[in-house]
């Protein structure tokens with residue numbers, strides 16, 4: 001009770017206390033459970049980071065092995081899910097498909113909603129970590145007209161994701177270590193980012209004690225938007241448009257600055273980072289390395305670099321402290337991996353999954369109250385109903 005403070009977009013409102021991710025937007029610092037993102041991207045693998053985020057510590061060898069085994073044991077989904085995948089039109093956006101499939105998982109695993117013990121919670125966590133990559137691969141394979149089949153439990157989690165996606169109908173698949181390492185790094189860099197739009201969505205939906213999968217599905221829908229995770233798709237489309245326009249970056253810079261034009265420079269700006277996004281720094285370097293290692297020359301990378309340089313020297317961007325964010329270069333790496341543009345945000349969701357889970361788990365363990373913001377009413381005062389014939 002008391003005075004309501006209005007803060008549209010929650011620019012200055014803290015919604016919770018959290019021990020998961022530390023972010024200093026002025027200094028460009030990002031740490032998961034105290035470990036710098038730079039060190040984790042360099043030395044850890046994605047599932048270790050997932051364990052760290054969710055359970056608070058890096059796993060011991062035994063914990064790591066058990067975590068892998070428990071996830072592997074959950075890496076099949078009900079065969080009836082294939083019917084749902086098949087029912088989507090080929091042109092369906094993969095983010096809509098994956099959000100629906102994640103929500104549908106609740107129907108196939110109803111016990112996952114009741115998480116009143118640590119054990120039940122753990123079961124839901126490994127279940128979704130096991131099944132989500134299968135849903136991602138099937139979403140992709142359906143679009144590509146490939147058969148929906150399972151992965152290879154003998155290989156690593158990230159390698160298996162690529163194999164599930166790209167294996168040919170005759171079973172042929174050639175592992176490429178450069179791509180596996182690059183994807184591992186990208187997933188780590190996306191794994192958590194404190195109370196962003198999709199994470200806040202997961203926490204608020206979960207705060208009503210809706211199940212984990214339903215909360216994640218809501219988070220995926222929030223991530224889809226171009227101001228959030230959907231920016232990675234929008235960046236690539238923007239770079240393609242610039243390329244088709246004879247590389248005229250100046251024209252797009254002018255559009256971004258024109259207040260009568262809704263166009264924004266996609267992949268630029270961030271609610272919290274005001275000097276640089278540490279993830280973007282690592283990804284830019286990785287994009288250079290991956291393309292060089294693969295021997296790919298992508299003119300899109302040159303356009304991106306040119307655009308970045310222009311924006312960083314432009315007074316409009318300098319005044320507003322707009323820098324390239326995580327989404328600016330990630331699509332260039334996904335593209336080099338052969339991942340189609342409309343799957344980019346799904347790859348982001350794959351990476352963000354452990355963060356969403358960790359935040360949901362923290363919210364439940366801390367027994368947070370239901371999320372329910374207030375408002376300032378600005379509508380009509382009381383008035384009398386007028387029957388339709390008299391209006």
Ligand code: CMC
Pocket residue numbers: 009196226227228229230231256257263264265266267268269270271272320322325326327
């Ligand atoms: N291009 C042109 N102008 C911009 C941009 C941009 N990308 N971003 C912000 N601005 C301007 C904005 O018009 C406003 O100008 P003014 O003060 O003259 O009205 C000022 O900068 C502040 O912007 P804001 O919209 O109030 O800032 P916000 O914190 O609400 O929005 C943002 C942050 C990320 C949504 C925004 O910068 C944006 O739309 N960027 C493009 C989309 C994008 O790349 N999103 C990915 C974000 S990082 C990954 C993730 O979240 O998943």
